[in-house]
Amino acid sequence: MLAIEDLxxxxxxxxxxxIRFSVERGDYFVILGASGVGKTLLxxxxxxxxxxxxxxxxxxxxxxxxxxxxxxxxxxxxxxxxLFPHLSVHDNIAYPLKSxxxxxxxxxxxxxxxxxxxxDKLNRRPESLSGGEYQRATLAxxxxxxxxxxxxxxPLSSLDAKSKIELRxxxxxxxxxxxxxxxxxxxxxxxxxxxxxxGIMENGALVHVASPEEIFRHPKSEFIASFVGxxxxxxxxxxxxTGSDLKEFCSNGIKIYCLTExxxxxxxxxxxxxxxxxxxxxxxxxxxNRFKGVIRDMIPARLGMDLIVDVGVEVVATISSDxxxxxxxxxxxxxxxxxxxxxxxxxx
Amino acid sequence: MTQPMISFPxxxxxxxxxxxxxxxxxxxxxxxxxxxxxxxxxxxxMAEALRSEEVRDSIWLSLWISMAGTLLFSFxxxxxxxxxxxxxxxxxGIVNGIIDIPIIIPHSAAGIAVLGVLTRExxxxxxxNAVGLRFVGSPAGIxxxxxxxxxxxxxxxxxxxxxxxxxxxxxxxxxLGASPARMFFTISLPLAWRSVLSGLILMxxxxxxxxxxxxxxxxxxxxxxxxxxxRFTSFGLKYSTPVAALFVTVCLMIFVGLRIVKRKx
Numbered sequence: 001m002l003a004i005e006d007l008x009x010x011x012x013x014x015x016x017x018x019i020r021f022s023v024e025r026g027d028y029f030v031i032l033g034a035s036g037v038g039k040t041l042l043x044x045x046x047x048x049x050x051x052x053x054x055x056x057x058x059x060x061x062x063x064x065x066x067x068x069x070x071x072x073x074x075x076x077x078x079x080x081x082x083l084f085p086h087l088s089v090h091d092n093i094a095y096p097l098k099s100x101x102x103x104x105x106x107x108x109x110x111x112x113x114x115x116x117x118x119x120d121k122l123n124r125r126p127e128s129l130s131g132g133e134y135q136r137a138t139l140a141x142x143x144x145x146x147x148x149x150x151x152x153x154x155p156l157s158s159l160d161a162k163s164k165i166e167l168r169x170x171x172x173x174x175x176x177x178x179x180x181x182x183x184x185x186x187x188x189x190x191x192x193x194x195x196x197x198x199g200i201m202e203n204g205a206l207v208h209v210a211s212p213e214e215i216f217r218h219p220k221s222e223f224i225a226s227f228v229g230x231x232x233x234x235x236x237x238x239x240x241x242t243g244s245d246l247k248e249f250c251s252n253g254i255k256i257y258c259l260t261e262x263x264x265x266x267x268x269x270x271x272x273x274x275x276x277x278x279x280x281x282x283x284x285x286x287x288x289n290r291f292k293g294v295i296r297d298m299i300p301a302r303l304g305m306d307l308i309v310d311v312g313v314e315v316v317a318t319i320s321s322d323x324x325x326x327x328x329x330x331x332x333x334x335x336x337x338x339x340x341x342x343x344x345x346x347x348x
Numbered sequence: 349m350t351q352p353m354i355s356f357p358x359x360x361x362x363x364x365x366x367x368x369x370x371x372x373x374x375x376x377x378x379x380x381x382x383x384x385x386x387x388x389x390x391x392x393x394m395a396e397a398l399r400s401e402e403v404r405d406s407i408w409l410s411l412w413i414s415m416a417g418t419l420l421f422s423f424x425x426x427x428x429x430x431x432x433x434x435x436x437x438x439x440x441g442i443v444n445g446i447i448d449i450p451i452i453i454p455h456s457a458a459g460i461a462v463l464g465v466l467t468r469e470x471x472x473x474x475x476x477n478a479v480g481l482r483f484v485g486s487p488a489g490i491x492x493x494x495x496x497x498x499x500x501x502x503x504x505x506x507x508x509x510x511x512x513x514x515x516x517x518x519x520x521x522x523x524l525g526a527s528p529a530r531m532f533f534t535i536s537l538p539l540a541w542r543s544v545l546s547g548l549i550l551m552x553x554x555x556x557x558x559x560x561x562x563x564x565x566x567x568x569x570x571x572x573x574x575x576x577x578x579r580f581t582s583f584g585l586k587y588s589t590p591v592a593a594l595f596v597t598v599c600l601m602i603f604v605g606l607r608i609v610k611r612k613x
Contacts (some may be wrong), residue, residue: 034395072523076523099530
C-alpha cells in the first residue's frame with residue numbers, strides 16, 4: 001500500500017539516509033527509535049508536509065512523491081496539540097468533511113465520534129478534554145477525513161498509564177477495522193503491543209525491518225539489543241488459575257505462570273534474560289516456573305554469556321562466565337531453567 | 349526560630365523607594381498635562397465645544413477616515429504580515445526594516461513624501477485624476493497620509509500574531525483536505541485574530557491622531573488634530589483646550605477598548 005524507496009534528506013541537524021520500507025494494507029507498522037533520530041521528519045515527508053531530498057514515495061500503487069498534500073488522503077496525529085483550539089470537538093471532526101464539501105455532516109461526525117468513544121464530548125472545547133479524550137477526538141477527525149492510513153507521531157507519549165492502555169486498545173480496534181497504521185515511537189512497549197511489523201531507526205537510517213518476534217529474539221545489532229533490551233518475547237493467551245493469584249500464559253504448548261492485572265485474552269509476555277536462573281537439577285524455591293531444556297547455543301554477550309535453551313520454545317538466559325564454568329555448561333547439555341512469576345511482564 | 353520573610357533586604361528597600369519616587373514622577377509627567385486640559389475645560393467649555401458643528405465634524409472626520417483607511421489597507425497589510433511570519437525569502441530583514449520606516453521619520457517629512465506621490469504632476473496623481481479621484485486637500489489624501497504613518501502598527505502586530513500560531517495546526521488542516529485559502533481563513537486568521545484586531549485598533553487610533561503628515565497633505569477638510577492646532581494658532585490656548593479635551597476623551601475610550609480587546613478576545 002505504501003512503499004518508500006531510498007528516501008534521503010537533511011534538515012538542520014536531522015538527516016534521513018536511504019530509508020526503504022513497505023507497508024501492506026492492514027499492517028500496523030511501528031517505527032521504533034530513540035528521540036531525535038528523525039522519526040517525525042519521516043512521517044511529515046510521507047504526508048507531503050516536507051519535500052524529500054531524494055527518493056520516491058508510492059501510495060496505493062501511485063507515485064505521490066510530488067503530489068499535493070490535500071489529495072494524499074493521509075491523516076497525521078501528533079503527540080499533542082493537534083486539535084484546532086478555537087473549534088469545538090464537533091467542529092474539529094467536521095473540519096475535513098467541510099473541506100471536501102461533504103453532505104450529512106452531523107451523521108458522519110456522530111459516527112466517527114462513536115467509533116472512538118467521545119460521542120458525549122462533541123460540544124466541548126479541546127482545552128477542556130483529558131489527554132485520552134483529546135487523542136480520541138483527534139482520531140475521530142482522522143476517521144471523518146476518511147483516510148485509510150493514519151500516520152501517528154508518538155500519539156500516546158503524553159498520556160497517563162491508564163489512558164495509554166485504553167488508547168492502545170482503540171488503535172488496535174481501528175487497525176482491525178481496516179485502517180493501516182504507521183506509528184513512530186521510542187517506547188518498545190507500545191511497539192510490542194501494537195505492531196505487526198517493526199522498523200528500527202538508528203541515526204536517521206532504518207536498520208532492521210521485521211516482525212516483532214524476529215526483532216526482539218534476534219536483534220540485528222548491539223544497538224537494537226540494548227534499545228529493546230528484550231530477547232524472550234512470546235505471543236499467546238493468558239487465563240486465570242482458580243484458587244490462585246497467578247495467571248497462566250500459554251504459547252506453543254508451553255505454560256508459564258505469571259502475576260498480572262491484565263484480564264484473560266491475547267497478550268505478549270517478556271522475561272529479561274538476566275532474570276532466568278540456570279541449574280543442573282530442578283531447584284525448589286519461590287520460582288513458579290521450572291523447565292527442563294537443552295542448550296542449543298552459547299553466545300558471548302557484552303557482559304557474560306547468552307545461553308539459548310530449548311524448552312519447547314527457545315529461551316535466552318544471560319549468565320556469568322563464572323556460572324558457566326562452575327555448572328560445566330556446554331552446547332547439547334540438558335539443564336533446568338527457572339524464573340519467578342513476578343518477573344514475567346505481560347502486555348495486552 | 350525562623351525569621352519572618354522580608355521581601356527586600358534593607359539596602360534594597362531604600363533603592364526601591366528611590367525608584368518608586370522616580371517612577372511616580374514620570375507617571376505624573378504623563379497624567380498631569382492630560383488632567384490639566386480637563387481642569388481647564390471645566391465649567392461647560394467642553395459641552396460648548398461639543399455644540400460646535402465644526403468641532404463635531406472634525407472629530408467625526410478623523411474617526412471615519414482613519415477607520416476607512418485602516419480597513420482598506422488591512423487587505424494589503426494582513427497578507428504581508430502572514431508572509432513575513434511564515435516564509436523566509438531573500439532580503440526579508442530589509443523588508444521588515446522598510447515597514448518600520450514610517451515610525452522613525454519625522455511625520456512632516458512623511459507628509460511631504462506622501463504629497464510628492466499624490467500631486468497632480470506625479471504618475472499616481474495623474475492616474476487618480478484620470479479616474480476623477482483627487483487626493484490633495486481631500487478625505488482620500490488624508491486617508492493615505494494617516495495610513496502611511498500608522499500601517500507599521502498593524503503589520504507588526506499581525507505578524508507577531510501569525511508567528512504565534514503553531515505551524516503544525518496549519519499543516520494538519522492541509523492533510524485534512526483544506527485548500528491553502530481555507531486553511532488561512534479557518535485556522536491561521538482566527539487563531540491570530542486577537543493580535544490582528546489589536547493591530548487594527550492601534551492603526552486606527554494612531555491614524556486619527558496624526559497631525560504632521562495630514563496637515564501637509566490636506567489642511568482642509570479639517571481633522572480634529574488640525575482643528576486643535578488652528579484654534580491654538582488663531583485664538584490661543586483657551587479656545588483650543590476644550591477641543592483637545594474632547595478629542596483626547598475619544599482617543600482614551602478607544603484606548604480602553606483596545607485594552608479590553610487584548611484581554612478578552
